[in-house]
Amino acid sequence: MDIIRVEGGHAIEGRVCVSGAKNSALKLMAATLLAPGTTTLQNVPNISDVHVMGKVLKRMGAVIEVVDEHTLTIDTSGVDSWEAPYELVAKMRASTAVMGPLLGRFGCAKIAMPGGCNLGARKIDMHILGLEALGVEFDTDHGYIHAKAPHGLTGTSVTLEFASVGATENLIMAAVKAKGATVIDNAAREPEIVDLANMLNEMGAKIFGAGTPVVTIEGVEELKPVTHRAVGDRIEAGTFIVAAALAAGPAGVEVVGFNPIHLGMVIKKFEAMGIRVERIENGVRVFKCERFEPVDIQTLPFPGFPTDMQAQMMTLSALADGNSIITENIFENRFMFASELVRMGADIRVEGHHAMVHGVSGFSGAQVTSPDLRGGAALAVAGLVAEGYTEVSAIYHIDRGYERFVEKLSSLGAVVERVAVADPTDD
Ligand code: UD1
Secondary structure, three states, rough: OOEEEOOOOOEEEEEEEEEEOHHHHHHHHHHHHHOOEEEEEEEEEEOOHHHHHHHHHHHHHOEEEEEEEEEEEEEOOOOOOEOEEEHHHOOOOHHEEEHHHHHHOOEEEEOOOOEEOOOOOOOOHHHHHHHHHHHOEEEEOOEEEEEOOOOOOOEEEEEEEOOHHHEEEHHHHHHHOOOOOOEOOOOOOOOHHHHHHHHHHHOOEEEEEEEEOOEEEOOOOOOOEEEEEEEEEEHHHHHHHHHHHHEEEEEEEEEEEEHHHHHHHHHHHHOOOOEEEEEOOOOEEEEEOOOOOOEEEEEOOOOOOOOOHHHHHHHHHOOOOOOOEEOOOOOOOOOOOHHHHHOOOOOEEOOOEEEEEEEOOOEEEEEEEEHHHHHHHHHHHHOOOEEEEEEOOOOOOHHHHHOOOHHHHHOOEEEEEEEEEOOOOOO
16 A cells, blocks of 8 residues: 655755646547557556546557557457456546447447446436437446347437536547538537547547537448547646645746646636646646635636646635635546645635635644545645655555656655555554
8 A cells, every 4th residue: 555755844856757637648549440450558657547437448458568668559359359357447437438430340348337336326327318419329227237239329419408528528529530521519528528529539530620519420331540649648747736825935846748728717816826837838836825725616617727737726725814615517526635635734615516625824744645636746745845744545546647746846856755564443
């Protein structure tokens, strides 16, 4: 069992380069199923979620080679099984992203039903409704979803009830091989969806309007493998910006490897809090903020404020000079982080999907538990300015989505280490 131990009170300086986006790389990997042959993916983050997606694809018969730490080749010519098994879907919900491409290429898929997870119910009803409109028939038994398109996929119009990232992606990946045109209305607009559409178009798909609420897909007969580089991780970048705003030395911290436009609303809120964020080539330079203004934010689909930056923002607002209100509209259980931050001295009251954050003058280091991926990272970052030591446990959550998180923080001068500890509940 590893924990992350942070000693508070040390300034960070220098430059950190973010990895490729988790939420892009996972879908790009799934999309390789659509193009028999060998696709090369670059800028793939070396994180445990990517390893799980690799296992899902290998179980189906794909051959994956690791060219270097961030480059994979995936040969999907020999894929002869269409199943995403329970043990892998249970580890990572995003395994369900193989449903669209499997239906697109083979007309069938068998996917373990994703159960609840620590972010709430997270249903996939919109994926299913959309795919049904394309001609897919669904059956469920023994915890599995069996999807089949007996007459092939036929283009149609789908209006999503909510701009779901996963549903938009699964629909695009199925519709690229459908007969005729599909129009997705109220599509999600996240930069990772644009990245996926770009790769599919390089493969020969005809997708128009990705990144806008209306995406049109004209089905094509075949897709060909390509070489594609995943977009930089805007959420990892946002996490390091928060670290810098809290703890940077006089020269600030450069966060590079991403497109600041992808963090538009987040940077706007950082600036409203008084944080100086300078645009530089391929990223930003961020300076320590001596006094945070309180802020009101509500999480929304892109280009709104991302739910994946909510915990990090709560960390900043917990030290603001006044009261902030944070409203979580995307995931019901995403305030579990607040009670961990309270253990470090924050003053936060949660009511339903609102959190009232009353700024305090500082954090005190404590033993805390990662409630989820982003919350875990935000706790370690809070530890940078906490008095004494902060020990973050359940860091497998952080490993899911942050590559070499401890090493990157250390390279900036943070006093942080990964420590193996015995489980205190063991006899
Ligand atoms: C993706 C991201 C995740 C991010 C989220 C929102 C990946 C691997 N994960 O998750 O990091 O926090 O987008 O930006 O890319 N919903 C339904 N029915 C559905 C689909 C979704 O009710 O069929 C609900 C979900 O329960 C949730 C909300 O819609 O409350 C948003 O879900 P969605 O946008 O689909 O997020 P994910 O694709 O799961």
